[in-house]
Amino acid sequence: MKITRRHMLLLLPAAAIAWEYVRAGTPETSPNYQLSEHWWGMLIDLPKCIGCGNCVRACQAENDVPEGYFRTWVERYHVTDYDIEDPHVDSPDGGKKGFPPSKEAGGKNFFVPKLCNHCADSPCTQVCPVGATFISPDGVVLVDKTYCLGCRYCVQACPYGCRFINPQTMTAEKCTLCYHRITKGLITACCEVCPTGARQLADLKNPHDPIHEFLKTHNVQILKPSMATHAKVFYNDLDGSVR
């Protein structure tokens, strides 16, 4: 096949876009990763979430999450008219396989993905008796599996129900914000597979991160602000019924 000048004009921009994509996705090697240059969080754009469960499946595959436990899950809310204090919520198998059609008539339905909020003042790290769970300098709440006693105090202390005890390791487990990926320049598995871009990894220390513009121009809320945990998972258009 002969490539004409016309073909070249069409191919070059496509190739340039592809090259940009490859470059963006090229993993940064960990040694170059500067902890002090990042402060990680996540943006959940609720109106974009379609409850497909891709994020839950990707998380389980990426992190080898045991069956029946969840580092992330999706809830479906149904709120009838004005009764926002009494929503009907379901999350069959954490929303892993999506959701069956809603049986609720009237009112509104929406999906709410949940994960560790990577709180800057996290109650879970406060209560750990040996400091096995800690906040990394780049703002991610992590657990040292080789150090955790499995006392479960952190599970009790988390207001969001994000922690569990891994039945294989008998240590506390939770979302790590795919720390093994983000420190190599990748995004989290859940963000990677989200078909609508409802989940966006955010580097709050990076002035060029689009999160800053988004936070300025949208109604953004965190979960359970009364807990004063300084959560770093931001929800756009969060309904008052969500807890």
Added chain:
Amino acid sequence: MMSGVEGFMYPNEVELQWSVLIVLYPFLTGLVAGAFILASLERVFQVQEVKPTYRLALLTALAFLMVAPLPLQLHLGHPERSYEMYLTPHKTSAMAMFGFVYLWYLMAVLVFEIWLDYRRDIVLLSQSTTGWKRLIYRLMTLGSSNISEHALEIDDRVGWIITLIGIPSAFLLHGYVGFIFGSVKANPWWSSPLMPVVFIFSAMVSGIAAVMLLYMLSTWFRKQTIDMRCVDTVARYLFYTFIIDFGLEMLDLVHRIYESDESFRSLDFMVHTKLYMSHIVVQIILGTVAPITLLALTQVLRLGEIARKRIYALAGCLTLVGIFAMRWNVVIGGQLFSKSFLGYTTYKMGLITREGLLVAVALTILPFLILWVLVKLLPPWPEKNPGSLPGTAPAH
């Protein structure tokens, strides 16, 4: 996995984290703190009537304290790492202080006080016994066989100081357990500044009741006469402490009902359904109102000795059941509802699992076995001290 769930739970909440063993832990430490505070009545506050229970109370406290960490160890996912709490305690964690509070109480207060109190008897026993018993008593003297009047006077003075330190330590031991629960802001059933205070008073109630029962039971076994002046006084203290404890719990309840915050509807529903039996029936009616009423009867009416004994025995047993139910309702109840306040889960207790019923029963019996050994080794009854040398007066 989802069975036993009503409404909506966050998916990781379905499984309960703290089992019946964690119910046992505050129950056992409560008995320790309560028994010690009863012992201090005689030593520090000079309530001479309770003297016959003094040594028994100390030994009871020691027996229960020796078992108290076992349920925690058995519950840990990695018990082999528990020593890390001593090596690298996390300063912001209430739980990290457990090891230090426990060791302080065990070694600096209880063991030291018992040793000082029994030192004279131990020395005498090391001289009057033979064989392996002699060896044990000789080891227990720690090389100090001076039981001159001056030495015993020093023992007594130091013992008094230790008891004085021991009272706030007992409050610390159990108030601290209450703080572990009371400081969890994520859980409205637990989160309350009243929690440590309620724990302290309920500990005193359970400890006093346990020592009273043990005293009556051991006297009956030894075919001796129960010192009614002593039991009446102990029961009176039990009555007063129980009223304060009940008052505090009611204050907490009324406050919750009146304030009716976002968690109230969920917790109220739980109390009227899943916790109805253990909370309303067992803890409040059977375990609190009934014994308080029974004890009040003994204060108001002029009852005969036999009637009083029976009432004390019944009230004591009901008290222990009630305080155990209180621990159950705090620990298990605090995990039955979702932090979303939209659903409830169920606690399924195993039978022969590591944290199951059989282990819990064994851990409840174990302190009594330890107490039996301690009583054999260090008899708390002054009138029949088998180790006393002829012609020597008993220490207490």
